Amino acid sequence: MSKLTLKNIAAHFKVSISTVSKAINDSHEISQKLKAKIQKFAQENHYKPNKVAINLRNRSTRNIGVVIPNILNYFFVQVLYGIEQVANNRGYNIISCASNQSIEKEAKTLELLSYGSVDGLIISSVATESQIKNHAEGMKELVDSQIPIAMFDRVTDLIDCDKVIVDDFEAGYKATKYFLDTGCQTIAIVTPIDHTEISRFRTEGYKKALKERNIPFDEKLILPVGIDDDLEFLLSFILNDNQIDGILAFDEITTVKVMTIVKARGYQVPNDISIIGFTNGQLSKYVTPSLTMVSQHGAYIGETVANLLINRLENKEVPEPFETRVVKTSLIVRDSTRKIPMD
Amino acid sequence: MSKLTLKNIAAHFKVSISTVSKAINDSHEISQKLKAKIQKFAQENHYKPNKVAINLRNRSTRNIGVVIPNILNYFFVQVLYGIEQVANNRGYNIISCASNQSIEKEAKTLELLSYGSVDGLIISSVATESQIKNHAEGMKELVDSQIPIAMFDRVTDLIDCDKVIVDDFEAGYKATKYFLDTGCQTIAIVTPIDHTEISRFRTEGYKKALKERNIPFDEKLILPVGIDDDLEFLLSFILNDNQIDGILAFDEITTVKVMTIVKARGYQVPNDISIIGFTNGQLSKYVTPSLTMVSQHGAYIGETVANLLINRLENKEVPEPFETRVVKTSLIVRDSTRKIPMD
DNA sequence: GTGAAAGCGCTAACAT
């Protein structure tokens, strides 16, 4: 027995296909009696409309593709969640693909999705600043081929589209200022996303805060870590060579790992070394001491970017100018930083 | 300008649609010259074959739907990764949906995917033992409507399909035995997945190990925790009321949280209280002390279940009997448990 | 070497 289609049902009742279609869609054109019979039959035999056929006919899938660099990062999971909320509310479904930090995978995924599987795309690119130029060429093809795109977080000037970004400059500034205000002087940065704009903006904010206090910027305090690097090993150099009293880490897992390593080496957190991390996720609250984190409001970002994209999808005829929304971060203060001195 | 189709191209060159189709697919039927012209034009104008149309024609999407309970759980991410590897190798794409612990969401997702978006489904159900019966009815409709299903980890007898499961009974037994062998006597269980078969099997294994040493099972040592519960609060009761010297936790995040809480209350890990957790993820190795974990070999499970499903998809005519594969766990011993005494 | 026609499953404008 093959899959049940309108054609089968029509044959079974010896009526036309369009009659069956109308009956199943409860059209007033069809007599109550026939409708009842057909609907009952359809139900009992688990008739499912073929979405592929419907999509073809409508020239729309009501699917939105979401491409993120890393599913293991809580920030992206939060954004995904926000996107999904809005999309589902507005009648769209999400096809999400993690590129697992691979730019080839990302390119392949985008190409694949662009072949008509989705009405629009939401992208946070894995590309580093040096890769982005080539990579953006490929993305532009998407734009050329009429598929609306919105980007968030990891965006690029090279693509003209709606964007939602985090105020990473300010985030880096605020975090650093908090270190300084609580008496830290020598602040290291641990970045698992070196060579991205995000990482650079945060570092620029950090520099600004240092400058305000006339603390010279020291390149050696910036520690880029690769995905397979031995963090403990790398960190030990910085810890040995400098009188570090603050560490700013650019994602949650890295922050937890850094704190663990620091404690294992006998430092007191926050008194010897204070720690601030990015992404206020599941763990920050639970480890000891609980971690002071920068919240990027992932869910809100997801909601915003989904709304921007869907608005555009639904107003294809009257294209609005592209928008870039900037979302401010919040510093969630916990116990991995010292208290602000009262005066 | 609308989207470029074979029709447009045909009009542009004043040839038939089928000629263009053949030219683009590099058929030998078409003259080199015309092929070259058409291919060049298609390339330059970013022609993309409409996948929806192709899917309709082929009555196949080469998509596999994957439905998992929780994207924040590293085990499922690993499985997803394994599925993706195999699927991509064998020419399939993955549409993954997290049900975020909601049974309604899971049901909705399954229904949605069953409308022709995928050729087959891989499911790990969020349903608890009491929910599964009703829920399985819905899933059976999928089976009835000809869409092949494979399940992993959270499976049910009520559905007849290929399955890959973890030997959770043995895992619970081995972990408990390890506690006992290292001198622990009063072992608590913290389960965020209470009322699932998985949780029950692990607990049965735990009971068997206790029984072998003539230690009576004490219901009060089993702590189910809900997603929004205050773990610290709940754990404090068990810790106060009993002389716990071992805790077995059923997912990685919970394990990390438990250790943090235990340490914060002044216990030494592993000497006062030993800890073993399930899912050997990103964190276990990095926290202090590093955690002894049960590895479920998620990627392998993913590969296996993907192969089972794809085999079935590609042998629709000669259906094999359904298979259930059982995957053994490994205990990854680290520093949250005491050493096995030499004798 | 090129084209016409049918069909995948569905809907909707237009008959009857």
Add this chain to the structure above:
DNA sequence: ATGTTAGCGCTTTCAC
């Protein structure tokens, strides 16, 4: 109240 037809974009068999 029911049926006919055309068409969404594509492939493929069968003519020419």
